[in-house]
Amino acid sequence: MSDSALRFDRVTKNYGAVRALDDVSFAVPRGAMFGLIGPDGAGKTTAIRLTGGLLTPDGGRIDVLGRDPKKDHRALTGAIGYLSQRFSLYGDLSIDENVAFFAEIHGVRRYQDARDRLLEMTQLAPFRRRRADRLSGGMKQKLALACTLVHEPELLLLDEPTTGVDPVSRREFWKLLAEFLARGLTIVMATPYLDEAERCSRVALLHDGRLMALDEPPRLQAALAGQLLEVIVDAPRPPIDVLARVDGVADVQSFGDRAHVRLAGIDQRRGAERIGEALAHAGVKPVSVRPIAASLEDVFIDLITRLDDRRSRTEDRGPKAEDRNALGHRTI
Amino acid sequence: MDKNRNAIEVRRLTRRFGGFVAVSDVSFDVREGEIFGFLGSNGAGKSTTIRMLCGLLAPTSGHATVGGVDVTRDPEGVKRRIGYMSQRFSLYELLTVDQNIRFFGGIYGLDDARLAERRRFVIDMAGLAGREQTLARDLAGGWRQRLALGCAILHEPRILFLDEPTGGVDPLSRRHFWRLIDTLSQSGVTVLVTTHYLDEAERCHRVALIHAGKLAAIGTTTEVKQIFSGRPILEIRTDRPVDAMRILDATSGVEKTSLFGTALHVVLRGRDVTPERLVSPLRAQGIAVESVAEVAPSLEDVFLEVIDRAGGTAA
Structure with a gap:
């Protein structure tokens, strides 16, 4: 048996003239929570669909639980659970009936034990006779997960499972996933939300169909170590324009009463000194200037910005920071 | 802009639907030029509150003023003073970028000269130059979002309501969107925004947390973390x-x-x-x-x- 639940080996997929995935390789160890992350159109959903055998690659090889997802599609259907963004429950069926329905389409006859266990874990058991269209958003999402897992797959594919779900339900959903992981399930999740991707044990960063990074989130974040400062000043908001003009400052992000400054080519001590001088010159009193850890979003933006600089061509990315003054909002 | 002035004042605002109290005795102020995050679970009362503040739903009791206008006495006056953008981006899918802008310009009653000026502004701001004739439905998420924002501020409202504006939008577009919101705020526009994404709420000057119809916490992000x-x-x-x-x-x-x-x-x-x-x-x-x-x-x-x-x- 292969020690990877999923392996992409130089996989390429085209839609007509558009290259959706370009020479992508990665492996997902059994029992891992793996994140496929990137902007719209990066190739996340394509990778998930290739894994599920819903698409055929134009080049390279895919190995799912030791099998070929296209040739062994029937055999793999029983081993894969797929929860897409548009997963549809039957609104006029009860919780019980929905789970039974999904068990039956997977050809599972004795599903009662699995159903009871899943409804206990998802805390849906007290509501099992309630119609699906009478459930809250968070409960619907948990029911969809139970339906996806009733045939007891080894690999769970999730495509943006928490879009539009509130924070309490999101955290409950993540707790459930952790419990399934502890039982040996392998999870591959596509998400555009990078705070969510930070919760994966390993992530692949995709952009324009290419693999840009593949590692554990803390190791990716360490790559930007020493480059970020948080600035708090004695004013309702930090002077973004002053900070942006400091030599060695690559980017400034405003976070309410704080600003996050990314440095390039200078260290934090030097950066903090120059920022202190610039603030003093502008007559603003700093409260604190301190180093902070990078988020996965910082890492991602850094990688993409550097890639685009290399390509030195503009793409469908919208105006850059320099174009901000286009927003010269007329004061009334 | 006067940072000591309130753009929005909410006093003991309550809304019942039959026996269900959706919003219960909620009071808060939003200062001029502030980015104010309004957070809560689904069903907590966020949307009901926003609908009252936009003059779309009458309060059962209590009162609120938006831009100095009382939402109960003059809901139409409130609607003229605000911009509103929701998670569905409310664009006309089968209209082009240009047609959407003209359509919203018509709704807001902009004359030809002003519409031409504002159209240029929106195209620049959203980075849509060269895409004026693209159908709204063919735009990627980030562009659609910026176009929807542009349409919501065509008439230069001083108060802007954003209801889950970044659902399903990728990281780069999200960051770009927040830059635009910051710039608006710096020019004195007051922004009240709801979001499920709490990493995003960190970008607000102050946040209020509503739970089961009641205000449960309010302050700067630093303050509420205390x-x-x-x-x-x-x-x-x-x-x-x-x-x-x-x-x-x-x-x-x-x-x-x-x-x-x-x-x-x-x-x-x-x-x-x-x-x-x-x-x-x-x-x-x-x-x-x-x-x-x-x-x-x-x-x-x-x-x-x-x-x-x-x-x-x-x-």
């Missing part, structure tokens, strides 16, 4: 997080634990609890501890703590 003062939060990475959680829940000095992906967030009862006291029972059970680090509370931590204290989990 709820954890004196109770450090440790992030612990192990090879068996679910087992580790069970053990730590039974360890003295631990107030509560929660799973943050494959890591654990552990709230301690006080600063005197040493990391060693947490790690040794884990090692005793054969759990490999990869790292222990103190982390700053996130707004998500605050959100869940406030809801816990209010004594309710949202189903």
Whole structure:
């Protein structure tokens, strides 16, 4: 048996003239929570669909639980659970009936034990006779997960499972996933939300169909170590324009009463000194200037910005920071 | 802009639907030029509050003014003064970029000269030059979002309501969108925004948290995080997080634990609890501890703590 639940080996997929995935390789160890992350159109959903055998690659090889997802599609259907963004429950069926329905389409006859266990874990058991269209958003999402897992797959594919779900339900959903992981399930999740991707044990960063990074989130974040400062000043908001003009400052992000400054080519001590001088010159009193850890979003933006600089061509990315003054909002 | 002036004043605002109290006795102020985050679970009362503030729904009791106009006495006056953008972006899919702008310009009653000027502004701001004739439905998420924002501010409202504006939008577009919101705020526009994404709420000057129709917390992000003062939060990475959680829940000095992906967030009862006291029972059970680090509370931590204290989990 292969020690990877999923392996992409130089996989390429085209839609007509558009290259959706370009020479992508990665492996997902059994029992891992793996994140496929990137902007719209990066190739996340394509990778998930290739894994599920819903698409055929134009080049390279895919190995799912030791099998070929296209040739062994029937055999793999029983081993894969797929929860897409548009997963549809039957609104006029009860919780019980929905789970039974999904068990039956997977050809599972004795599903009662699995159903009871899943409804206990998802805390849906007290509501099992309630119609699906009478459930809250968070409960619907948990029911969809139970339906996806009733045939007891080894690999769970999730495509943006928490879009539009509130924070309490999101955290409950993540707790459930952790419990399934502890039982040996392998999870591959596509998400555009990078705070969510930070919760994966390993992530692949995709952009324009290419693999840009593949590692554990803390190791990716360490790559930007020493480059970020948080600035708090004695004013309702930090002077973004002053900070942006400091030599060695690559980017400034405003976070309410704080600003996050990314440095390039200078260290934090030097950066903090120059920022202190610039603030003093502008007559603003700093409260604190301190180093902070990078988020996965910082890492991602850094990688993409550097890639685009290399390509030195503009793409469908919208105006850059320099174009901000286009927003010269007329004061009334 | 006068930062001491309030753009929005809400006093004891209440709305019932039959026997159900959707919004209960809510009071708060939003200052001019502020980015104000309005947070809460589904069904907490966010949308009902926003609909009242936009003059779309009459309060049962209490009152509110938006831009100095009373929402009950003059709902039409409120509508003229505000911009509104919702998660569905409210664009006409089968109209082009240009036609959408003209359509909204017509609704707001802009004359030809002003419309031409504002159209140029929106195209520049959204980076849509060269795409004026593209159908709205053919635009990628980030462009659509910026076009919708542009249409919502065509008439230069001084107060802007954004209802979950970034759902399903990728990281680069999100960051770009927040730059635009910052710039608007710097020019004195007041922005009230709702979002499910609490990393995004960190970008607001102040946030209010509404739970079960009641205001549960309000302040700058720094202020609301004080709820954890004196109770450090440790992030612990192990090879068996679910087992580790069970053990730590039974360890003295631990107030509560929660799973943050494959890591654990552990709230301690006080600063005197040493990391060693947490790690040794884990090692005793054969759990490999990869790292222990103190982390700053996130707004998500605050959100869940406030809801816990209010004594309710949202189903």
